[in-house]
Amino acid sequence: MSGPSLSSIATVEDVVRLIHARKPDHVNVGFADMPGQLRVKYVSTERFLAALEKGLCFAGAALALDHGDVQRPARGVSTGEGVVFGDRLCKIVPDSVREIPWESPTRNLLFLADFEEPEGPLQSRNLYLRVLARARAQGLRAFHSSEYEFTLFEETPRSIREKDYRDLRLATLDSSYHLMLRQGVGSGFYNALMDSCKCLDIPLEGVHEEMGAGFMEAALAYREGVRAADDAMLFKTAAKIVAQRHDKLITFMARWSNQADGQSGHIHVSLRDEQGDPLFYDPSQPRNMSRRMRHFVGGLQALLPEFLILFGPTVNSFRRYQPWIFSPVAASWGWENRTCALRLIGGSPYSQRIECRVPGADANPYLALACVLGAGLWGMEREIEPGEESTWNVYENLDKVAPKHRFPRSFGEAIGRFDASAPARELFGDRFVDAYVETKRAQDEEFAALVTDVELRRFFEFA
Structure with a gap:
């Protein structure tokens, strides 16, 4: 494959050289949500190059999506004053680049993106970086x-x-x-x-x-x-x-x-x-x-x-x-x-x-x-x-x-x-702890109200 090796990519300038050498028509850009699912979209090369400097937008509410895309309440993302479910700016991470094996050479580059404020403290990758x-x-x-x-x-x-x-x-x-x-x-x-x-x-x-x-x-x-x-x-x-x-x-x-x-x-x-x-x-x-x-x-x-x-x-x-x-x-x-x-x-x-x-x-x-x-x-x-x-x-x-x-x-x-x-709030921040707790309490309350197959077998006839 032409262009610099992926292991040498460290800066925005390196990424630009890589794109000019490989000439992809689309690039994959994504992030991991709270459960750890990778959410990715195809971005045209022109838009991707512009986003390297200016950033790329994703819906902030996607951070609080549970498995199966169930929307969970998360303070500052899906609940609270001023929440309008708008797009939020993310910064593309140059040295996160990988190649996707099942994509064609014209669209097999993958980059991760990190949310900036105000959702930055809620993103799991940013939490690890903290x-x-x-x-x-x-x-x-x-x-x-x-x-x-x-x-x-x-x-x-x-x-x-x-x-x-x-x-x-x-x-x-x-x-x-x-x-x-x-x-x-x-x-x-x-x-x-x-x-x-x-x-x-x-x-x-x-x-x-x-x-x-x-x-x-x-x-x-x-x-x-x-x-x-x-x-x-x-x-x-x-x-x-x-x-x-x-x-x-x-x-x-x-x-x-x-x-x-x-x-x-x-x-x-x-x-x-x-x-x-x-x-x-x-x-x-x-x-x-x-x-x-x-x-x-x-x-x-x-x-x-x-x-x-x-x-x-x-x-x-x-x-x-x-x-x-x-x-x-x-x-x-x-x-x-x-x-x-x-x-x-x-x-x-x-x-x-x-x-x-x-x-x-x-x-x-x-x-x-x-x-x-x-x-x-x-x-x-x-x-x-x-x-x-x-x-x-x-x-x-x-x-x-x-x-x-x-x-x-x-x-x-x-x-x-x-x-x-208190150590969780010191290490991870109040904003993350509050939002994470809110999403998990909603899941706990949802499942606490469900009737399971085990309950039917145990109690249906004999209760």
Whole structure:
């Protein structure tokens, strides 16, 4: 492909040179909404070049759209004095450029855009950037990677609706953990997914069959800062597109059936200084656990119960926070302990890290990463010591976890904890917290009024 390489694009001038070299007729520009869905529109080249300097408009109310485009109340966007549902200015991010594999060369460039005031504080990507700026002000560089569990179906968006989401056909008939037989049969989907990630510059470190029918996992490689969050958001979008283009369907729901385990979106995190030296490793300390790593864990342990609504953003998310399905139920920590919310992983100075096992696969990657980084920084700033390490199975010994470290038991309780959290308001801003809480309370109230199939089976005849 002619023109400068995408990895060299950093400024508006670089983008202009790229456009003049490639001569596309349209460019894709988009943003992630509160749930983490990517919303994109085609923009003519002429309009795109003008927007590089002046900005591009999107409807501000789109930030508050829930899954299925349900409009949620969000203070300052869809409710409140002066709300007129108008367009809002967004700034195109030059170094966010990627190539879309399923588009023609004349319209395969994708750029992300960040909302400016007044909606800027409500956009999830901007929220992550706010927390990242806090780290950078302290001379810290944040590195992350994400792992996603998902379920693949031999269905289409039309077929699942015609079946009313019942009797769905899974891509495999039984559990097939790392089984080459299943992987080989499904190589068409796998190869398309890997090829798409390569084209989109999403570093896919591994993908494999998991323990469960149709159950799969993908791990993204480490990246620095917001690029890691962009990777995660784009991966989820691309995976769903690739599946549907192969007459299949993927769900990242936290728990899609009573028989299925929860689906996670684990986050790995570590910090380095401005010179690139790792900060979580100290050979003079037990387990090589540096003071900064210890305080980072202390902050996470203290704030995970208050921030849970960002890791589990829907009513369904809380079907996952149950024991014995490899989902955490309390803010516990331990070395190589997968029953803990925080699994500490040792190794070389650059590989020693923290795995936060709290986020579901349904979490908005920007918000989940902002929570992990923000809570850890908060702990480091206050030198918070973590509680006792969990060297036991947390599911069998929940009584050993301090009550303050146990998770809220319901979606509604988690909303209240986040609303009342002073650290959340300090890290993320009152404007975001108020708007986010408002959207989640509306969802909670909607689902609280619904009659479920389980209720009909239990009570219809016998009540």
